[in-house]
Amino acid sequence: MGMDIRRLVGLNLKIYRKAAGFSQEGLALECGLHRTYVSGVERGVRNPTVLVLAQLAEPLGIPASKLLEEPVDGE
Amino acid sequence: MGMDIRRLVGLNLKIYRKAAGFSQEGLALECGLHRTYVSGVERGVRNPTVLVLAQLAEPLGIPASKLLEEPVDGE
DNA sequence: ATGTGACTTATAGTCCGTG
């Protein structure tokens, strides 16, 4: 019973997106999704599919699995 | 450009499910999904959502992120 | 640059079966 996985994905996405220097709009363009959709994923109000996770992860240069990982302290 | 992520999820699920000693039907019952759906995920013909990944992972005792991880040799 | 509600179309996910 960890946190809501949609929220987890959202938090992770925001972290990796910022680390890669993208705005939501910039990332949306890179991965072929709509700006407002990316916003919804980050806020945890969307329940994305694995195909969408892969699309988001690609321009960030991370494996899709990273978007589902619980934050580990000491990382 | 790794393998199709749906196929990856399917292969991982099958491995972890068997390791936990579940049949597809048994796992489906445990996680509240339909038996035919679990079958479809394992065959890589389904595109599950993150909520479903979490549901599948729970009775397997693994984090949902494991279902998206590429196989690493030496594991 | 982002958050949000509302909306339509595509598909996720269920349930009935078969070999």
Place this chain on the structure above:
DNA sequence: CCACGGACTATAAGTCACA
């Protein structure tokens, strides 16, 4: 026990106008 199909219903995908 599992692969696979058809028909269905619930919800994700995808877009927009506006704050």
